[in-house]
Amino acid sequence: xxxxxxxxxxxxxxxxxxxxxxxxxxxxxxxxxxxxxxxxxxxxxxxxxxxxxxxxxxxxxxxxxxxxxxxxxxxxxxxxxxxxxxxxxxxxxxxxxxxxxxxxxxxxxxx
Amino acid sequence: xxxxxxxxxxxxxxxxxxxxxxxxxxxxxxxxxxxxxxxxxxxxxxxxxxxxxxxxxxxxxxxxxxxxxxxxxxxxxxxxxxxxxxxxxxxxxxxxxxxxxxxxxxxxxxxx
Numbered sequence: 001x002x003x004x005x006x007x008x009x010x011x012x013x014x015x016x017x018x019x020x021x022x023x024x025x026x027x028x029x030x031x032x033x034x035x036x037x038x039x040x041x042x043x044x045x046x047x048x049x050x051x052x053x054x055x056x057x058x059x060x061x062x063x064x065x066x067x068x069x070x071x072x073x074x075x076x077x078x079x080x081x082x083x084x085x086x087x088x089x090x091x092x093x094x095x096x097x098x099x100x101x102x103x104x105x106x107x108x109x110x111x
Numbered sequence: 112x113x114x115x116x117x118x119x120x121x122x123x124x125x126x127x128x129x130x131x132x133x134x135x136x137x138x139x140x141x142x143x144x145x146x147x148x149x150x151x152x153x154x155x156x157x158x159x160x161x162x163x164x165x166x167x168x169x170x171x172x173x174x175x176x177x178x179x180x181x182x183x184x185x186x187x188x189x190x191x192x193x194x195x196x197x198x199x200x201x202x203x204x205x206x207x208x209x210x211x212x213x214x215x216x217x218x219x220x221x222x223x
Contacts, residue, residue: 042212042214043155090154090155092155097160098143098202099145100147101157103154105152105154
Protein backbone atom coordinates (compact mmCIF):
# COMPACT_ATOMS: atom_id res chain seq x y z
CA UNK A 1 0.00 0.00 0.00
CA UNK A 2 1.94 3.03 -1.30
CA UNK A 3 -0.56 5.64 -0.13
CA UNK A 4 -0.36 8.87 -2.13
CA UNK A 5 2.48 9.19 -4.62
CA UNK A 6 3.54 12.29 -6.56
CA UNK A 7 5.92 12.77 -9.46
CA UNK A 8 8.20 14.49 -10.15
CA UNK A 9 9.80 15.47 -6.83
CA UNK A 10 11.48 18.54 -8.31
CA UNK A 11 11.09 20.50 -11.53
CA UNK A 12 12.39 23.73 -12.98
CA UNK A 13 10.33 25.35 -15.73
CA UNK A 14 10.90 28.36 -17.91
CA UNK A 15 8.20 31.01 -18.14
CA UNK A 16 5.56 29.93 -20.61
CA UNK A 17 6.30 26.22 -20.47
CA UNK A 18 3.68 23.65 -19.50
CA UNK A 19 3.82 20.51 -17.39
CA UNK A 20 1.68 17.93 -15.64
CA UNK A 21 2.13 17.04 -11.99
CA UNK A 22 1.13 13.45 -11.37
CA UNK A 23 -0.73 12.19 -8.31
CA UNK A 24 -1.91 8.66 -7.61
CA UNK A 25 -3.45 6.91 -4.62
CA UNK A 26 -4.10 3.22 -4.01
CA UNK A 27 -6.56 3.53 -1.13
CA UNK A 28 -9.69 3.72 -3.28
CA UNK A 29 -10.57 7.16 -1.92
CA UNK A 30 -13.14 9.17 -3.81
CA UNK A 31 -12.05 12.62 -2.61
CA UNK A 32 -8.76 14.06 -3.77
CA UNK A 33 -7.25 17.53 -3.44
CA UNK A 34 -4.45 19.62 -4.90
CA UNK A 35 -2.84 22.24 -2.66
CA UNK A 36 0.04 24.62 -3.09
CA UNK A 37 2.22 25.85 -0.27
CA UNK A 38 4.36 28.94 -0.64
CA UNK A 39 7.37 29.39 1.68
CA UNK A 40 6.31 30.02 5.28
CA UNK A 41 2.64 29.92 4.37
CA UNK A 42 -0.26 27.56 4.80
CA UNK A 43 -1.80 25.36 2.14
CA UNK A 44 -4.12 26.82 -0.47
CA UNK A 45 -6.62 24.60 -2.29
CA UNK A 46 -6.25 24.65 -6.08
CA UNK A 47 -8.72 22.01 -7.28
CA UNK A 48 -10.51 19.08 -5.79
CA UNK A 49 -12.40 16.01 -6.97
CA UNK A 50 -15.20 14.04 -5.34
CA UNK A 51 -14.86 11.07 -7.66
CA UNK A 52 -13.91 9.95 -11.15
CA UNK A 53 -15.20 12.39 -13.74
CA UNK A 54 -16.03 15.12 -11.20
CA UNK A 55 -13.75 18.06 -10.43
CA UNK A 56 -14.23 21.56 -9.09
CA UNK A 57 -12.25 24.71 -8.39
CA UNK A 58 -10.72 25.57 -5.04
CA UNK A 59 -9.60 29.01 -3.96
CA UNK A 60 -6.64 29.49 -6.36
CA UNK A 61 -7.48 27.64 -9.63
CA UNK A 62 -6.21 30.20 -12.16
CA UNK A 63 -3.42 28.87 -14.35
CA UNK A 64 -4.18 25.23 -13.56
CA UNK A 65 -6.38 22.45 -14.89
CA UNK A 66 -7.21 18.99 -13.61
CA UNK A 67 -8.83 15.78 -14.81
CA UNK A 68 -10.01 12.68 -12.99
CA UNK A 69 -10.55 9.82 -15.40
CA UNK A 70 -9.95 7.14 -12.76
CA UNK A 71 -10.34 6.88 -8.98
CA UNK A 72 -6.59 6.42 -8.61
CA UNK A 73 -5.17 9.33 -10.61
CA UNK A 74 -5.63 13.08 -10.28
CA UNK A 75 -3.11 14.96 -12.46
CA UNK A 76 -2.63 18.73 -12.23
CA UNK A 77 -1.79 20.59 -15.43
CA UNK A 78 0.08 23.89 -15.49
CA UNK A 79 -0.35 25.86 -18.69
CA UNK A 80 1.94 28.80 -19.49
CA UNK A 81 3.97 28.64 -16.30
CA UNK A 82 4.58 31.93 -14.47
CA UNK A 83 7.01 32.81 -11.64
CA UNK A 84 4.00 33.18 -9.31
CA UNK A 85 3.48 29.43 -9.64
CA UNK A 86 6.79 28.69 -7.94
CA UNK A 87 5.67 26.66 -4.96
CA UNK A 88 5.47 23.23 -3.41
CA UNK A 89 2.46 21.27 -4.62
CA UNK A 90 0.79 18.65 -2.46
CA UNK A 91 -1.81 16.14 -3.49
CA UNK A 92 -4.05 14.53 -0.87
CA UNK A 93 -6.75 11.91 -0.76
CA UNK A 94 -9.43 11.70 1.90
CA UNK A 95 -10.94 8.72 3.66
CA UNK A 96 -14.44 8.28 5.07
CA UNK A 97 -13.47 9.89 8.41
CA UNK A 98 -12.35 13.07 6.59
CA UNK A 99 -8.71 12.29 7.32
CA UNK A 100 -6.46 13.63 4.58
CA UNK A 101 -3.42 11.68 3.42
CA UNK A 102 -0.78 13.77 1.70
CA UNK A 103 1.81 12.91 -0.90
CA UNK A 104 5.46 13.93 -0.55
CA UNK A 105 5.05 17.01 -2.71
CA UNK A 106 6.50 18.42 -5.92
CA UNK A 107 8.84 21.41 -5.68
CA UNK A 108 8.34 23.60 -8.74
CA UNK A 109 10.48 26.58 -9.69
CA UNK A 110 9.52 28.81 -12.61
CA UNK A 111 12.32 31.00 -13.92
CA UNK B 112 -14.54 26.15 10.85
CA UNK B 113 -13.74 27.41 14.35
CA UNK B 114 -10.55 29.39 14.90
CA UNK B 115 -7.74 27.80 16.87
CA UNK B 116 -4.92 29.33 18.90
CA UNK B 117 -1.60 27.58 19.46
CA UNK B 118 1.72 28.73 20.93
CA UNK B 119 4.19 29.51 18.15
CA UNK B 120 6.96 27.32 19.51
CA UNK B 121 7.80 24.76 22.17
CA UNK B 122 10.83 22.77 23.18
CA UNK B 123 10.95 19.28 24.58
CA UNK B 124 13.74 16.98 25.73
CA UNK B 125 14.13 13.71 23.88
CA UNK B 126 12.37 10.88 25.69
CA UNK B 127 10.05 13.21 27.57
CA UNK B 128 6.38 13.75 26.89
CA UNK B 129 5.53 16.66 24.64
CA UNK B 130 2.23 18.37 25.51
CA UNK B 131 0.97 20.69 22.81
CA UNK B 132 -2.02 22.89 23.74
CA UNK B 133 -4.72 24.26 21.47
CA UNK B 134 -7.55 26.68 22.28
CA UNK B 135 -10.75 26.50 20.25
CA UNK B 136 -13.24 28.43 22.37
CA UNK B 137 -15.74 28.92 19.50
CA UNK B 138 -16.00 25.25 18.62
CA UNK B 139 -19.47 24.01 17.66
CA UNK B 140 -21.07 20.82 18.86
CA UNK B 141 -20.55 19.00 15.56
CA UNK B 142 -16.94 20.06 14.99
CA UNK B 143 -14.08 17.64 15.43
CA UNK B 144 -10.56 18.46 16.59
CA UNK B 145 -7.86 17.24 14.18
CA UNK B 146 -4.11 17.28 14.60
CA UNK B 147 -1.66 17.18 11.73
CA UNK B 148 2.05 17.78 11.62
CA UNK B 149 4.44 18.85 8.91
CA UNK B 150 8.05 17.85 9.07
CA UNK B 151 10.25 20.23 7.11
CA UNK B 152 9.74 19.92 3.34
CA UNK B 153 7.34 17.00 3.67
CA UNK B 154 3.60 16.71 3.16
CA UNK B 155 1.38 17.17 6.22
CA UNK B 156 0.80 14.00 8.21
CA UNK B 157 -2.39 13.10 10.03
CA UNK B 158 -1.90 12.35 13.72
CA UNK B 159 -5.23 11.98 15.49
CA UNK B 160 -8.73 13.43 15.78
CA UNK B 161 -11.61 13.41 18.24
CA UNK B 162 -15.02 14.87 19.04
CA UNK B 163 -15.44 14.91 22.82
CA UNK B 164 -13.83 11.80 24.25
CA UNK B 165 -10.11 11.41 24.73
CA UNK B 166 -8.44 9.44 21.96
CA UNK B 167 -5.22 7.45 21.72
CA UNK B 168 -3.45 5.81 18.84
CA UNK B 169 0.02 4.55 18.11
CA UNK B 170 1.34 8.07 17.57
CA UNK B 171 -0.26 10.21 20.23
CA UNK B 172 -3.05 10.92 22.69
CA UNK B 173 -5.64 13.66 22.40
CA UNK B 174 -7.15 15.12 25.54
CA UNK B 175 -10.24 17.32 25.04
CA UNK B 176 -11.59 19.34 27.94
CA UNK B 177 -15.15 18.72 29.08
CA UNK B 178 -16.35 22.05 27.69
CA UNK B 179 -14.48 21.27 24.44
CA UNK B 180 -12.92 24.73 24.36
CA UNK B 181 -9.38 23.42 24.43
CA UNK B 182 -7.38 20.29 23.80
CA UNK B 183 -3.88 18.90 24.28
CA UNK B 184 -1.92 16.66 21.98
CA UNK B 185 0.45 14.40 23.89
CA UNK B 186 3.45 12.69 22.33
CA UNK B 187 4.35 10.34 25.17
CA UNK B 188 8.04 9.80 24.40
CA UNK B 189 9.24 12.48 22.01
CA UNK B 190 12.09 11.64 19.64
CA UNK B 191 14.22 13.87 17.44
CA UNK B 192 12.07 12.80 14.48
CA UNK B 193 9.06 14.42 16.13
CA UNK B 194 10.53 17.87 15.47
CA UNK B 195 7.89 19.46 13.22
CA UNK B 196 5.17 22.08 12.98
CA UNK B 197 2.00 20.78 14.65
CA UNK B 198 -1.37 22.03 13.50
CA UNK B 199 -4.60 21.90 15.46
CA UNK B 200 -7.64 22.12 13.16
CA UNK B 201 -11.30 22.23 14.07
CA UNK B 202 -13.80 21.27 11.41
CA UNK B 203 -17.02 19.55 10.60
CA UNK B 204 -16.37 16.23 8.90
CA UNK B 205 -17.74 17.05 5.51
CA UNK B 206 -15.47 16.94 2.56
CA UNK B 207 -17.35 18.57 -0.30
CA UNK B 208 -14.69 21.03 -1.33
CA UNK B 209 -13.72 22.14 2.14
CA UNK B 210 -10.00 22.57 2.42
CA UNK B 211 -7.98 22.09 5.54
CA UNK B 212 -7.18 25.49 7.03
CA UNK B 213 -3.71 25.25 8.47
CA UNK B 214 -3.05 28.10 10.88
CA UNK B 215 0.36 29.07 12.19
CA UNK B 216 0.78 25.89 14.19
CA UNK B 217 3.35 25.15 16.90
CA UNK B 218 6.96 24.54 15.99
CA UNK B 219 8.00 21.69 18.28
CA UNK B 220 11.73 21.21 18.65
CA UNK B 221 12.86 18.03 20.36
CA UNK B 222 16.33 18.46 21.82
CA UNK B 223 18.81 15.65 22.51
